[in-house]
Amino acid sequence: MNKRKTDNSLTHILDSVLGYIRSNSILLVIIASVFGFLVLATYLGFLEVNSFRQLNVSDFEVGKVAERDVVASREVSFIDENATRIRREARQRLVTAVFKYDRSLSNSLLSDYSDFVEYMDNTMQTASSVSQFLLEVQQEYPGILEKKTIQTLYNSPDRSGILSVSHLVFKQIINEGITAFPDKGMENYNQSDIELVHWKNDRQERIEVPKDSLLTWNELRTYVSNALVLMKKNSSMTDILMSLIRPFLKENLIYQAEESETKLEAAVRQVTPVMVVIPKGQKIIKRGFLITEESYNQLEALANSGVYIDVRQFTGAVICLFIVILVAVYMLSSGILGMQIEFKDRILLIVCFFIEYLVVFIFSKMQFFTQSLDIILVMPTALLSMLVAILVSRRVGVCMSFILSLAVLCATGFTSGPFLFSLFSGITGVSAIRISGKRLDLVASSCILALVQPLLVNILLVVFSGAARDATLLAIGSAVNGFMSGILLLGFLPILESLLNSSTSFRLMEFSDLNSPVMKKMLLSISGTYNHSIMVATLAESACREIGADPLIARVGAYYHDIGKMDQSEYFVENQTDYNKHLDLNPRLSATVIRSHVKQGVEKARQLRLPKEVIDIISEHHGNSLITYFYNEAKKLNDAADPEDYMYQGIPPRSKESAVVMLADVVEAACRTLEKPTVPRLEKFINDLVGKKIESNQLDNSDLTFREIGIIKKSFVNILAGYYHSRIEYPNQKDPDDLVILSREAALKRKES
Numbered sequence: 001m002n003k004r005k006t007d008n009s010l011t012h013i014l015d016s017v018l019g020y021i022r023s024n025s026i027l028l029v030i031i032a033s034v035f036g037f038l039v040l041a042t043y044l045g046f047l048e049v050n051s052f053r054q055l056n057v058s059d060f061e062v063g064k065v066a067e068r069d070v071v072a073s074r075e076v077s078f079i080d081e082n083a084t085r086i087r088r089e090a091r092q093r094l095v096t097a098v099f100k101y102d103r104s105l106s107n108s109l110l111s112d113y114s115d116f117v118e119y120m121d122n123t124m125q126t127a128s129s130v131s132q133f134l135l136e137v138q139q140e141y142p143g144i145l146e147k148k149t150i151q152t153l154y155n156s157p158d159r160s161g162i163l164s165v166s167h168l169v170f171k172q173i174i175n176e177g178i179t180a181f182p183d184k185g186m187e188n189y190n191q192s193d194i195e196l197v198h199w200k201n202d203r204q205e206r207i208e209v210p211k212d213s214l215l216t217w218n219e220l221r222t223y224v225s226n227a228l229v230l231m232k233k234n235s236s237m238t239d240i241l242m243s244l245i246r247p248f249l250k251e252n253l254i255y256q257a258e259e260s261e262t263k264l265e266a267a268v269r270q271v272t273p274v275m276v277v278i279p280k281g282q283k284i285i286k287r288g289f290l291i292t293e294e295s296y297n298q299l300e301a302l303a304n305s306g307v308y309i310d311v312r313q314f315t316g317a318v319i320c321l322f323i324v325i326l327v328a329v330y331m332l333s334s335g336i337l338g339m340q341i342e343f344k345d346r347i348l349l350i351v352c353f354f355i356e357y358l359v360v361f362i363f364s365k366m367q368f369f370t371q372s373l374d375i376i377l378v379m380p381t382a383l384l385s386m387l388v389a390i391l392v393s394r395r396v397g398v399c400m401s402f403i404l405s406l407a408v409l410c411a412t413g414f415t416s417g418p419f420l421f422s423l424f425s426g427i428t429g430v431s432a433i434r435i436s437g438k439r440l441d442l443v444a445s446s447c448i449l450a451l452v453q454p455l456l457v458n459i460l461l462v463v464f465s466g467a468a469r470d471a472t473l474l475a476i477g478s479a480v481n482g483f484m485s486g487i488l489l490l491g492f493l494p495i496l497e498s499l500l501n502s503s504t505s506f507r508l509m510e511f512s513d514l515n516s517p518v519m520k521k522m523l524l525s526i527s528g529t530y531n532h533s534i535m536v537a538t539l540a541e542s543a544c545r546e547i548g549a550d551p552l553i554a555r556v557g558a559y560y561h562d563i564g565k566m567d568q569s570e571y572f573v574e575n576q577t578d579y580n581k582h583l584d585l586n587p588r589l590s591a592t593v594i595r596s597h598v599k600q601g602v603e604k605a606r607q608l609r610l611p612k613e614v615i616d617i618i619s620e621h622h623g624n625s626l627i628t629y630f631y632n633e634a635k636k637l638n639d640a641a642d643p644e645d646y647m648y649q650g651i652p653p654r655s656k657e658s659a660v661v662m663l664a665d666v667v668e669a670a671c672r673t674l675e676k677p678t679v680p681r682l683e684k685f686i687n688d689l690v691g692k693k694i695e696s697n698q699l700d701n702s703d704l705t706f707r708e709i710g711i712i713k714k715s716f717v718n719i720l721a722g723y724y725h726s727r728i729e730y731p732n733q734k735d736p737d738d739l740v741i742l743s744r745e746a747a748l749k750r751k752e753s
Contacts, residue, residue, distance in 0.1 A: 027346055034327055034354050039318055042356060045365050046314045060285065062296045069370065070285035070299060076278045078301030083274035095267045096208055097189040098256040099179055101198040106174045106252045113248045116141070117167045120153070121160060122244065130154045142410060149243035162237060166244045169227050173245065176223075177253030178215045178527040185257060189262065195263075196253075214253060220246070278302065313413075314320055320410040321357070328353065330404045337399065342612070344500050345392045349400060352384040356404045360418070361411035372415040373460060373468040377477040381405065381422040382429035383485040391429045391502045397433075401426025417464045421456055421478075428452050429485060442493075446486020453478040503611030508552045512559060518608060519559065522566065528574030529562045532668060536561065536721075539664035540657070547708040549656040550723050557617030557661050560610060564601025564618070568593060574669075587634040591627045591646045598622055598650055616655065621662045623652040623698040652698045659702035660712060663690055667716050677724040 001135070021028060060066065127133035133154045134147060153159050193208045215223055224245070225238045263449060276298070278284065284298045285291060291299075332349065334340045341349070363369050363378045381404045389397025405423040412418045434441035434450040454475040461471055468474045497507045513519070514534075522530040538559035544554040565572050572594075582590045601618045612617075624647055631646035653659035667686055671677060674685055690713055693699055699709070 015104075027343065030347065030350060031325065031329070032258055034350055035322065038321060038354065038357055042317050042321065043309070043314060045361055046317070047309045050510075060291055060296060060299060062291050062293050064291055066285045066287050066289055066291050068285070069283055069287045070302075071370070072278045072282045072284055072302060074556060076302050077275050078278075078298075079198070079273040080297070082297075083276075084271070087274055088268055088271050091271045092188050092268055093190055095189055095260075095264050096195040097186050097260045098195045098197060098263060099214065099253050099671055100256050100259075101177050101196070102252045102254055103199050105250065106177075109248060109250055110171060110174055110634050112166065113170045113245075116248060117163045121163055124154060124159055127154070130249065135393060144247045146243060149240065152240055153244070156240070163244075165228070165231065165233055165237065166241045168231070169224055169241055170245050170248065172213065172227060173220070173249060174252060176215050178217070178220065178249060178251055178725075179253035179255065180216060180251050182255055182257070186260075189260065197256075203723055220249075271293065276301070283414055285396055291701045317410060317413070320414070321407075321466045324403070324406045324410050325353075327406060331399050331403060332396070337395065339393070339395065341392065341396065345396075346390060348500060349388065349396070349498070351691065352388060352400065353403065353407055356380060357411050359408040360408050364412050368469075371467055372412065373417045373421070373457070373474060374466065375408075375412060375418050376453075376474060377481060378420050379408065379418065379422055379425070379481065380485070381408065381426040382453075382482060383488055385426035386429040386433050386445070386485065386489050387434050387492065387496065390489075390504050390506075391496060391500060394430055394433075397430040398427060401430060417460050417467050421453075424456050425449070425453055427481070429482075442486050442490045446483045446489070449482030449485055450479045451482075453482040468586065501609055501611055502536060503553060503613045505552055508556050508614075511556045511614070512552065514559075515634050516564070522563070524680065526562075526565055526572075529565050529572065533559050533562055535668045536664045537659065539668055539716055539719055540661045542719055543660045543664065543712040544657055546711050546715045547656065548662075549660065553611075553617075554615050554657040554660055556610075557614045557621075557657060558604060558610075558664065560601070560614055561618050561621045561661055561665060562597065562601065563604050564597035564599065566604070568597070572597070582630075585629040587637070588641075588645055591630040591634075594627055594630070595622070595648045598648060613655070613657070617653075617658045617661050619650050620653045620658045621665055622648040623648075623650055623662065623696075624648055625693075625696055652700060653702045656702055656704055656708070659699050659704050661691060662698065663712060664716065667720070671720055671724075674724075677720065679717060679721045682720050682724075683713070686713050686716050686720075 059071075091510045093557050111698040120137070123133060123136050123140075127136060130151055134150050137145060137150050138147075155164060156162055190211075192211055194211050194214065195206055196209050196214075197204060199205070221238065221242055224241050225235050228237055228241070278298055278301070284295055284302065326350075330336060332341060332346070359378060359380055360375060364375050369375050369377075381401065384404060385401040386398050388400045401423060404426055405419050409415070409419040429445070429449055432445040433450075434445060456480045457468075457471075457475050461468060462475075493504070493506065496502070497504055510516075519530070524535070537555045540554040540558045541551040543549075544551040585593070598619060598621075602615055605615045605618050626643055627648070631641065631643055634641035634646065653662055666689055670689055671682065671685065674681065677685075690709065694709075695708050704712075
């Protein structure tokens with residue numbers, strides 16, 4: 001059972017939602033389109049290209065005083081090129097150059113020198129003289145040894161010992177390795193150590209040794225001298241040994257340029273760049289301070305950081321915007337608001353929301369509005385709320401103030417200061433507006449705003465200390481904002497009134513001008529109808545004022561309610577002078593002519609672009625009542641006459657103002673026939689006329705209460721009694737009490753014709 005009830009409830013809710021969507025499909029499409037556009041605008045606002053929205057790097061220069069603050073809008077990391085370069089150079093200096101021991105070359109050199117020593121020793125044994133020894137050596141090793149060296153060796157008493165020592169020293173040098181450092185190419189390497197690739201037990205090894213430990217050509221003599229000392233030989237042998245060894249030595253510890261370069265590149269590639277992280281919210285450039293090279297580098301990094309969007313913040317803003325729109329739709333629904341808002345007015349509300357969000361969102365992203373309360377200077381909440389209050393209603397204006405404040409809250413990133421100012425500013429604007437028909441009242445309202453808004457600013461500055469760039473500027477700017485809201489309202493209002501065809505008091509005052517071309521034309525062409533309309537307007541305006549309805553709408557509606565009679569004025573009794581044209585027509589045709597003035601009046605009203613409320617009065621002032629006189633005439637000719645052919649095609653009044661105009665219309669027309677219109681007779685006559693309207697269900701949709709109907713009748717009596725109190729009784733005039741029935745019939749006949 002409970003499950004069935006739950007299913008029925010869900011079905012009912014679903015049907016209600018689908019019904020709402022179907023009945024408001026166009027409006028929902030417009031809302032969805034506006035939401036989509038605002039989401040796009042929000043995306044572009046959150047999108048950072050090179051992390052700049054308003055600034056360029058060219059605006060800054062190292063050594064100059066910064067004119068504005070630059071705050072990192074997000075966390076940015078970048079490579080510190082200078083620090084990375086220093087790290088790279090340091091790493092390069094730690095890389096050792098590669099020197100490789102050439103074992104095959106070393107073996108070849110040792111073999112050659114062994115052969116040389118053996119040859120020299122054998123030749124010295126067989127040579128009979130120095131000259132023969134010299135020639136034989138030069139023949140075998142031409143240009144290798146100097147002549148003096150060969151002679152000295154031959155003449156030395158220990159020539160075999162010298163050769164033997166030279167052989168030992170040569171082996172030591174070859175085993176040690178001799179090298180030469182290149183003039184260029186090693187400046188980027190370690191200057192103290194080198195990597196030595198040598199052989200040990202038939203296996204290649206790599207060790208790092210001091211660079212100074214390598215034997216070079218410049219150190220060869222010292223090495224030989226030290227070797228002799230270690231061998232306990234006479235150091236005087238150094239020269240002869242150098243002469244013998246030097247020609248046979250070659251560099252066997254060779255610098256490996258390509259391998260060293262590859263090693264250097266690999267080491268550089270492994271260098272980790274120095275990363276600098278700029279936290280979100282960090283102030284990179286401070287206004288009033290010199291721009292250092294470090295801060296400028298951070299600024300460049302921020303500028304070169306590319307396209308970025310904070311997905312979390314963007315998603316939150318979109319969700320908030322969606323919720324605000326749902327709240328707006330709910331608050332402005334007829335069930336909550338207590339009134340039905342027309343489609344054109346809903347479009348106005350959507351446009352106001354669109355403008356509020358877009359203006360606040362765009363300006364909040366600008367550098368000038370970095371402090372939260374600075375956005376107050378350009379906030380249009382008061383202007384838009386006042387527009388809604390005038391064009392729609394005060395109640396909707398107050399609701400719209402709250403909705404616009406929610407839009408501000410969403411657009412400013414949930415900052416409470418602008419939200420509170422927007423709310424109180426909007427409500428103040430709606431409260432300060434005076435809808436009395438005088439446009440100068442708007443100037444007075446703007447002056448009130450100019451006084452109240454600085455007060456609100458000062459209160460907010462106490463609550464949110466430091467939330468403004470310049471408190472004095474903000475207070476003055478808020479006063480200007482308030483005053484300009486009223487001035488802009490004064491400028492935009494006529495345009496919007498015309499576009500929306502709104503029934504504002506200002507526009508109704510313009511239509512109530514009796515010097516307008518239409519009213520002058522009525523006075524000249526249908527003077528009877530004109531005078532009738534003026535009197536109806538007086539009755540309706542007074543009655544509406546008494547019951548709390550809108551007297552201005554009633555007055556304008558009464559002025560124009562019979563405008564459709566202008567084209568066929570001679571068929572209406574108030575405009576007839578001597579001959580009644582209905583005598584030439586059958587009752588049905590006469591009824592058609594009479595009721596056509598309603599349709600023609602609506603058409604003319606639309607051509608004049610009268611407000612909808614006035615057009616409704618024109619179309620409803622006869623409702624669907626029966627044209628009694630011509631129906632009765634038709635019944636005399638044909639008992640089967642259809643009453644539908646003699647009824648007005650309109651609908652009963654749907655507003656109090658329209659119902660009052662209907663009653664004023666019938667009362668004014670009928671009372672013209674009443675003779676001796678004393679107060680008791682007027683009361684009795686008006687009670688009878690209003691009672692017939694109630695009996696024919698013409699007031700059912702007007703929301704008039706019996707109390708209000710009583711007030712309306714009393715108001716009619718007071719005005720008509722004052723109007724008719726000076727009427728003169730003509731000679732031979734019959735007693736009106738004897739003719740009351742005839743007077744009523746004549747009144748109905750006059751009205752319906």
